[in-house]
Amino acid sequence: MYEYGLRVYYNTKALAKALLQVLFGLEVEGAEKIPKEGPVILASNHMSFLDPVVMGVACPRVVSYMSRDDVFKYPILRWLLPRLYVIPVSRGAGDLGAVKAAIRTLKNGMAFGIFPEGRRSRTGFIEPFKTGTAAIALRTNAPIVPAAIIGSDKAWPVGKGPRLRRSIRVVFGDPIVLPPGKTDHQTLEEVTRQLEAAVTALLPPEYHRKPTV
Template identity: 40%
Template sequence: MTFYTFAKIVVKGIFKPIYRIEAIGVENIPKEGSVLLCANHISNLDPVALGITCPRPVIYMAKEELFRVPILKGIIKKLYAFPVKRGKADREALRKGLETLKSERILGIFPEGTRSKTGEIGKGLAGAGFFALKSDATVVPAAIIGPYRPFRKVKVVYGKPIDMKPLKEKRASSNEAIELIMDHIKEILLQYK
């Protein structure tokens, strides 16, 4: 058993009853192949919510500051996360993200780049659009809905995969791609809130 699987079992046993996590649309996650999983970001607990509800391991880009905390650094590395420098183009993180997708795994991204203080969805950054256009990954939008208060339900809703082919054919920009992805996340939020 991998550390990831062990951690998922333990955390799910604690987390799921406290936050009454409900997963919807899990069937929209392909059973194999590369997946770019894009979700809104409302809490530091979001990676955990996705990690315990997604049927396959999720590899995250995590802010580099987390890799400076001694104990945390070891844990998040064992959970397959890799660092990203926020606020600037990080070529190493982009390379690592594409590598993750080429190896047919799931790359989890919060396109807003930071948590929403209001709970409202923010503007998406171009990075997720770059991965969507430069890889053959299936792009799955997801919405996390809930206040993360004990015994209040948190919903994790996985939407249907987004068809990126028209944007790839017209050589769209990363900004156009992220707008499309964010529109899908907004639609899920409106439908399930």
């Protein structure tokens, strides 16, 4: 079953890569910075429905994700998503089970993709990060690779259909290695702000959040 799942994953990834390159000219920078094995968290900004697919294609490894559980009600997705290592999560319910599943994924040595903003930005700018990513990293001793997805908001804007010939680029930054063990509120906030700054630095200025006056 495991090998069959991998075949489904890689075949789906190959198809998605071809479509993204043809339709949106997908470019990837810094993929060599992702550790080739062992647990790793890929943390990116989130502005489009396309982002999980884009990140999965850009990363040379198998990537597991969380997705809201209501998409699993469709028969084809109920069959496909588990084979793409997608973890269902109840939106707004503080799904502890999904967090535990993410921790198990990392402890099994896999890559785990997450969007620390918690939802797609509707402002056109990167939104404040939540502390969940830091909590998972500190509990698993997994390095965090910051990433920036650029252009997906124009290729497939929130609430609209896809717009072809809009380019998408993914940029990976240097891994952030954290000391394990400390999960107090201050540490979570410090790590979260560090990660947010790292992702922001990879984005063009047009995506930077405007300072409040």
